[in-house]
Amino acid sequence: MKTLGIIPARYASTRFPGKPLADLNGKSLIQRVYERVAAAPALDDVMVATDDQRIYDHVLSFGGKVQMTSAEHQSGTDRCAEISRNFPDFEVVLNVQGDEPFLAYEQIERVANPLRRGLAQIATLAMPIADAADLFNPNVVKVVFNAQKLAMYFSRSTIPHLRGLPEADWLAQGCHYRHIGLYGYLRSTLLEIAPLPLADLERFEALEQLRWLYHGKSVYVELTDQAIIGVDTPEDLEKARTFLDT
Template sequence: MKQQKTLGVIPARYASSRFPGKPLVDIRGKSMIRRVYEQVSKASLIDAVVVATDDERIYDHVQDFGGTVQFTEDTHRSGTDRCAEVAGRESAYDVVVNIQGDEPFIDPRQIDQVIQPLREQAQLEISTLAKRLSDEGTLFNPNVVKVVFDREQRALYFSRSAIPYLRDVDPSLWMDKADFYKHIGIYGFRRNALLAVSRESPGTLEQCESLEQLRWLEAGYRIYVGITQWETFGIDHPEDLDKITF
């Protein structure tokens, strides 16, 4: 397979109902979006990084610290759609990685983990990550998305519920009886696959669970699930800033 070029895209919007202005919040002297940008830039398999935003404040800030940024429409339903707009302009790249803009401490090795399968397996269209769960509270937390996959690590289903369901086993014993995996929300796409999924309408499964990756599965796309050993720490609410320990 020829050498593929990979673009990392960081969708960033200012208007967040849970944390307005989150990309520009200061974390120990640097903005959140700058910390994400710098971490993504450290990934060895990334050829270029761009922030995709609809906000002039974020645009100006990224330019001020020397980053690359593009304006996108303010009507996008998701970060995936914002990435697809950028990908539509960037035909020189074979793979596009969608990195969430609220994970300032993302490990660059995780980004490489998402990219590597797409470089090695020509038939793959989308890749993502999962990490084995280690605590019962997370297993039954609907805000933590779980995933099950087949023997070739292709996703079978994503859910806010604990999957698989262990019949005739007390839930307090589930962690002892089976392995469970939480989904890590980083996505690598073949450029053409990203453009295609952005045109798909929400399906029944997505509407039930409010998980856009179910739209892709329901439409027949194959999603590879790499297993990572590194944890992620997202900033969803202002109080999450108090959990930062470095």
């Protein structure tokens, strides 16, 4: 099954305006991400999806592939769906965050494989939570899944709740997983979920994947032991620069 990697990239960001064009040791952040993803053996092609002319021109300047998309999209999923409509030859689509320049090839493979094997309609990643601060941080999304690795629920709250155990002992049970926002979709599923109406669960938690579960789509959760180093703020960019120098 041919697999397309799409990197949604917006210029307007509340915490870090212009982030895709920020310099990361001689190359822009979006160029770092593009070159990393383009070299992944699991992908047959890669392109950036943006609604900003500055990003569009910049990607072309370093030889990357890029498509302009509507400025009305509310999510990267919507942007991926718009592009996917124009590329029917690709049966699997990966939505790669444009602020993760150190994504491992193995992680891309882990998301693409369940879709190629027919195990689910959507796939994503999770890793065990190892830090107590993350366990109770609402900015760290948690996921629970069944024996077939299909997601049962995503939440900003700590799930599962360990009734009868002091919270100080929860981490040691090894049953909490952090969701990592790398998504893969069957193209047919992607085109189905993009226009779905907002679900209450999604509105309550501000997590779009709950819309998919609400409407009966299966989400395969593959595990990884490698943390993804994202660039959400200017402070994160400095950390990424240091990481590249080591």
